[in-house]
Amino acid sequence: MGLYLKLAFGNVRRSARDYSVYFATLGFAACLLYSFVASSDYLNRLDLSPDQTSVVASSGDILQAFSIFTVFVFLFLVRYANRFLLRRRSREFALYKLVGMDRGAVSCVLVMETACVGVLALALGVLLGVALSPAFGAITAFVFDVPWRPMVAFSSQSAVWTSGCFAAVFALNAFDGARNIGRRPLIQLIAAERAPEVASTGGRLARGVQVAVAAVLLAVVWGACVFQPVYFIAFIIPMGFAACFATALVARIVVTGWAARARSRTERYWWGLRAFTVRQVESRVASSSMALACVCVLIAVSVCMMVAGFAFSVGMRTPELVSQGLAASMAPIGFIGIFYGSVFLLSAVAVLSLQQLSGAADARHAYASLAKLGCERADMALSVRKQVLLYFAAPFAGAMVHDMFGLFLVAFLAFALGTSGFFAITGGVLLFTAALLAVYGVLTSLAVERLCLADA
Structure with missing residues (x-):
């Protein structure tokens, strides 16, 4: 022992x-x-x-x-x-x-x-x-x-x-x-x-079914946020699962279409390492679309929870609400929202970083082969940075689409309770989220570049 x-x-x-x-x-x-x-x-x-x-x-x-x-x-x-x-x-x-x-x-x-x-x-x-x-x-x-x-x-x-x-x-x-x-x-x-971790994306019929399923699920989730907020809150857990599944389908559909359009532009596709970069992104998304979808939904939920937390604990400090004791009673809910939002955001960026590090371990041999074929180290480093940028930017962009509807629900509750400063709170939370993702993205890019090009 x-x-x-x-x-x-x-x-x-x-x-x-x-x-x-x-x-x-x-x-x-x-x-x-x-x-x-x-x-x-x-x-x-x-x-x-x-x-x-x-x-x-x-x-x-x-x-x-x-x-x-x-x-x-x-x-x-x-x-x-x-x-x-x-x-x-x-x-x-x-x-x-x-x-x-x-x-x-x-x-x-x-x-x-x-x-x-x-x-x-x-x-x-x-x-x-x-x-x-x-x-x-x-x-x-x-x-x-x-x-x-x-x-x-x-x-x-x-x-x-x-x-x-x-x-x-x-x-x-x-x-x-x-x-x-x-x-x-x-x-x-x-x-x-x-x-490599691979997953089949299916043929045209399968992709058509995926588009239809994703559209229905997103219509239900987003429609409930805007038109039936009470039902959305009552069924928030199944709504979350539906959002994750639909987002995973959308991610695979979008990446497949993006890769097809890139290949159709022959001159640009074969310039530099663009073909290699497209193939790397396509294969990774095909095998990890559900993880990316969970990250996207976690970021969206974290933004909504932090905005709600600050709105319920800070934005309700008007003299009228303080005299009624409503602000004090909402403080625990506000604290829970802020804490859980930070936890979800930490989990999301950590999963993104770990996923990229795992991908670097898989791609290290491919970059070594490119080096033997005479590829410049600067071109390979640029390919790495583009892939990491896409992996961090895409979930954030998807989360912002979800938050267009999620924040509508938070705003409805906040204004119903008399919260002030909602838009300033929302802007601050979004800025903090973008800054955290940017910092984590830069650190991850440096680590992935070091791993991928270790044998190059």
């Missing part, structure tokens, strides 16, 4: 570059989860009026209940990240089997690696949450409209809750990863990094 533990620690140190985005994302996720649950403790250390104390006490259980749903979001995020890491390191696990390690030993090493990364990410996240507690406390006090003073606060109860959630998430994913590696034959592990 000591040998396996030493091997696991060595693998984590050696694979620090592969784990970097994964580790940073998990650390920030732990920080958000801890800070969200600890928000009640921040408020209890401030000078609250009796009415505010009552609101905070009643919202504490609500905040913790909503944090359970956040765990499911992080479970999806960790599962997606684990898939990327297992694909990158499948040949390494195959070598373990070749030197005589049995299935149980390989699974044990993988579980230890997962536990090591999870414990480090959890510790970093909680420590970061404690260090940033004055800032989180300021945000909480701002949302609840109470006086604030800087203080560093640690909540043992929130740390235990966060640790329990992370332990459950990582236990499930460690078990799933160990089972996945253990049951795959040796030849499949060796070829996994080179094997």
